[in-house]
Amino acid sequence: MRSEMKKLQGKPSGQKDKPGPEAGQPIIVDVPKGKLAIIKERCKSCGFCIEFCPKQVLEFSAETNAKGYRVPAVKYPDKCILCGFCSMYCPDFAIYQTKNKEK
Amino acid sequence: MSCSSKSNAELSNGVNDINKHPLDKFIRQDRMPHIWCPGCGLGTIFNGLLNAIIKSGVDLDKVAIVSGIGCTGRIAGYVKFDGFHTTHGRAIPFATGLKLARPDLKVIVVSGEGDLFSIGGNHFIHAGRRNVDLTVICVNNSNYGMTGGQCSATTPVKAITATTPFGNFEAPFSLPHIAAAVGAVYVARWTAYHIQKVQSAIVHAIQKKGFSFVEIMSPCPTYYARMNKLGSGLDMMKFYKENTVIQQEVELKDISITRGGKIVIGDFVDKDRPTFNDLVDELTCRFTGAPLHKE
Amino acid sequence: MEGKHFINGATACAEGAIVAGCRFFAGYPITPATEVAERMSERLPHLGGIYIQMEDEIASMAAILGASWGGKKSMTATSGPGFSLMMENLGLGIMTETPCVVVNMQRAGPSTGLPTYVGQGDMMQARWGSHGVYEIIALAPSSPQEALDLTITAFNLSEEFRLPVLIMGDEIISHMAERVIIPALDKVKIYPRRKPQVPPDEYLPYQPDSDLVPAMATAGQGYHIQTTGLTHNEKGYPVMTAEAHQKLVKRLVDKIIVNKDKIIRLEEENTNDADVVVCSYGSSARIAEWAIREARAKGVKVGKLRLITVWPFPDERVRAVAKKIKAFVVPEINNGQISLEVERCAGGQARVVSVPHMGGAAHNPQDILDAIMKAVK
Numbered sequence: 001m002r003s004e005m006k007k008l009q010g011k012p013s014g015q016k017d018k019p020g021p022e023a024g025q026p027i028i029v030d031v032p033k034g035k036l037a038i039i040k041e042r043c044k045s046c047g048f049c050i051e052f053c054p055k056q057v058l059e060f061s062a063e064t065n066a067k068g069y070r071v072p073a074v075k076y077p078d079k080c081i082l083c084g085f086c087s088m089y090c091p092d093f094a095i096y097q098t099k100n101k102e103k
Numbered sequence: 104m105s106c107s108s109k110s111n112a113e114l115s116n117g118v119n120d121i122n123k124h125p126l127d128k129f130i131r132q133d134r135m136p137h138i139w140c141p142g143c144g145l146g147t148i149f150n151g152l153l154n155a156i157i158k159s160g161v162d163l164d165k166v167a168i169v170s171g172i173g174c175t176g177r178i179a180g181y182v183k184f185d186g187f188h189t190t191h192g193r194a195i196p197f198a199t200g201l202k203l204a205r206p207d208l209k210v211i212v213v214s215g216e217g218d219l220f221s222i223g224g225n226h227f228i229h230a231g232r233r234n235v236d237l238t239v240i241c242v243n244n245s246n247y248g249m250t251g252g253q254c255s256a257t258t259p260v261k262a263i264t265a266t267t268p269f270g271n272f273e274a275p276f277s278l279p280h281i282a283a284a285v286g287a288v289y290v291a292r293w294t295a296y297h298i299q300k301v302q303s304a305i306v307h308a309i310q311k312k313g314f315s316f317v318e319i320m321s322p323c324p325t326y327y328a329r330m331n332k333l334g335s336g337l338d339m340m341k342f343y344k345e346n347t348v349i350q351q352e353v354e355l356k357d358i359s360i361t362r363g364g365k366i367v368i369g370d371f372v373d374k375d376r377p378t379f380n381d382l383v384d385e386l387t388c389r390f391t392g393a394p395l396h397k398e
Numbered sequence: 399m400e401g402k403h404f405i406n407g408a409t410a411c412a413e414g415a416i417v418a419g420c421r422f423f424a425g426y427p428i429t430p431a432t433e434v435a436e437r438m439s440e441r442l443p444h445l446g447g448i449y450i451q452m453e454d455e456i457a458s459m460a461a462i463l464g465a466s467w468g469g470k471k472s473m474t475a476t477s478g479p480g481f482s483l484m485m486e487n488l489g490l491g492i493m494t495e496t497p498c499v500v501v502n503m504q505r506a507g508p509s510t511g512l513p514t515y516v517g518q519g520d521m522m523q524a525r526w527g528s529h530g531v532y533e534i535i536a537l538a539p540s541s542p543q544e545a546l547d548l549t550i551t552a553f554n555l556s557e558e559f560r561l562p563v564l565i566m567g568d569e570i571i572s573h574m575a576e577r578v579i580i581p582a583l584d585k586v587k588i589y590p591r592r593k594p595q596v597p598p599d600e601y602l603p604y605q606p607d608s609d610l611v612p613a614m615a616t617a618g619q620g621y622h623i624q625t626t627g628l629t630h631n632e633k634g635y636p637v638m639t640a641e642a643h644q645k646l647v648k649r650l651v652d653k654i655i656v657n658k659d660k661i662i663r664l665e666e667e668n669t670n671d672a673d674v675v676v677c678s679y680g681s682s683a684r685i686a687e688w689a690i691r692e693a694r695a696k697g698v699k700v701g702k703l704r705l706i707t708v709w710p711f712p713d714e715r716v717r718a719v720a721k722k723i724k725a726f727v728v729p730e731i732n733n734g735q736i737s738l739e740v741e742r743c744a745g746g747q748a749r750v751v752s753v754p755h756m757g758g759a760a761h762n763p764q765d766i767l768d769a770i771m772k773a774v775k
Binding site: 131133134164165167169179180183184185186187188189190193196197198199200201202203204205207208225226228229379383386387389390391393395 | 452489620621622
């Protein structure tokens, strides 16, 4: 898909240069049965993930992204049950997860 | 890209490549970030819509999103499906023409309450009457957000908007009431907070034959919430959490939104009747011996 | 249905659409176009097509655009009041480059006017009725046979140039019955929809070919098309800049102007040896035939320039003819609309005599004859 996107990013008229997907590398955090990932540059500090996490795993960090939004951080990774609420609520596709493959 | 079953497997077993968001491949990355404000419910609803489309098992090459004008209408431009961004209020008749020409497509109309029920009201009632096989998703944020927060047909009484600076005095619609009254076969209302219910309602609406309607209440932090001192998008999501009540058996005419009152949500109608396509097929069979399209 | 028939213009128009491959009709009843809808409602079920009576003309126009994106040739038919309602979505069709045919059987206006009587007062509206900057193709049949033939032409032009094409008929043509020959399907040239020649991941929905017209994918084929009424780039993505707008709108305009020679159709008689040329269209052109014959019988050198396509207007031809004649006579059932175009192009080289009629009836042919006799002095 990346090569397809690069081709499309050719030179359509009026298209400003946008940071490509490479700029949005996720920060990956291990949790008991999988991983959480946060793509800082996408976050707009809505607070949904932090508020609706049933285990209060997330908090606002002191860090801001390039647009000045405070991004979430994983405060208590060991409490994460991979319920998926943060992923489901995020309006900007900035936080998501994976379960580890069953052995 | 007929990868719905593979994506579905990923989503249902929760195992995916952690280096990219599992929904990224269904979104036009060269149009991101989207235009919606921080705290707007549309991003969450868009997230839920994508999950629902994949979970429904439909062939992704056969999905067509038809939208109108407004913040919600921008969804058609963000999806890596066939997307048709039409004129204000006219998504439903456009979608009707598309669906009738191509019964094999899964046509999903996604638009705001102003687009679907004010300027588009006439088209809504007739598509419901005809039971055109469409999934209609209405994001209701109680105002016209794109143009600066003017009142809409669902603005609660006494609410302040850009064109009701002294408080709205018009009675608002109950959208589920209209949908049920015109014969929609599936009618549900949820909120952006109830995102899992939103997903399952959309899955059901997509899989169901006939005119299916899902209303989703959504925060508009920049206009409606600000003008009515309802806080941020998050505050409104918390409001939905605390002030909604699920009631399946209810008089639909009584569930328009009131300021500060409880919002009644639920699956209200779920029935079956012949669709417009079924009836056209019956007519065509009489002359040609075959329906227009086999299921 | 092949062969000779005695049918009216509305019915002939419907039959022409069917010959052209139209299998989707969405419309709303309105005099004097209703018979087009009625004929389609009877015929399409036999052909595996769909007739749907929409709730209004706005919906009708939207539905035929949707059906076209689904791959079906589609048409609607209306008269003045409905034509006004269709204008916004006509603009959507132009902006998204959606092939379809819109028939206006004109009646006397403005407003509700005389629903059952002729008018030709929508000719400028055909050109300028939708907001913004664009070009349009409009054809004016002068007989039920032409109503059939030009509907086929309209479908072909709409596919070739990717835009809605108008049939500007009128109540007289719609309701008069004459002999009409419906051609055999294999004898008719149908312009096929121009399909993409590249795979989906290389396809740009609004990247034009050398004739300024892009190839058109349809929904459900894996091309993941994007269309929008907003100003857009080759990908179909909205781009909110003056540069993008200039580039797109210039191409939408140029694709018609540059290809004018393929589009313009005229019927000319004796224009190379004339003092007066009667320039007309639709039913007025039929009435004018008597006046032209009578004037010639009186020894007046009268030529005929009948506009089969009214838009794009044949600027060059009118300019060329103007240099050699004394006057144009332009009878039309309105207060002078196409006469303004003739005047513009004549550029003072020839006088332009408008023969207006507010509507409700055809001209008394004597009035046209009198205008010719006066013009030649």
